[in-house]
Amino acid sequence: MITNIDCITPLGNSVTLSLDPSQSPYVVKNIDGLGPVSANIARTNYVTKDGSIFQNARAGDRNIVITLGLNADYSTTTDPYGELRRALYPVLGPKSEVKLVIDSTELETVEISGWVESFEPAIFSKDPDIQISIICPDPYFSSQVNVSATRTGQGLLTVNNPGNVETGFTLLVDGFTTPTYPLTFNRTLPSAKT
Secondary structure (H helix, E strand, O other): OEEEEEEEOOOOOOOEEEEOOOOOOOEEEEEEEEOOOOOOEEEEEEOOOOOOOEEEEEOOOOEEEEEEEEOOOOOOOHHEEEHHHHHHHHHHHHEEEEEEEEEEEEOOOOOEEEEEEEEEOOOOOOOEEEEEEEOOOOOOOOOOOOOOOOOOOOOOOOOOOOOOOOOOOOOOOOOOOOOOOOOOOOOOOOOOOO
């Protein structure tokens, strides 16, 4: 289960959004857009018959929509909702770049970056919730857990990609090559289905 979301700007401004009302003045009531993104299927219509021919498929942008509730504290101010809302603007104001770091009790910590499309407060409502829409051009979550492997000498080194994206990893090679141990890379393709 997701426990909280840290929202961090490139300048280091941050705010933590919690799913536990006792942990934060900002409570996540709902999050849309965490599941697989929709695919854009390109195809060309046939000229003389029904249907079309498939060209390609690619994942579209991810749109994460967060609905926040506010835990107001009237003991320190007469405008707690306004102060809480204004405190979010430097981090989640429209056009802001933001990195979302999502913590969970059952899965690894992941992150995704995007730009705030809209920040819609319900100012005159009895429950002044806020709805924030974030567009993520790179639709995939990145793990904050590194997978590493070490190999000295000749032979194969296999590193498994635990993600579900075809090319979903970055390879960092730290070393040098000698005539005795030349450095080569081979890509193993999955076997054909029968």
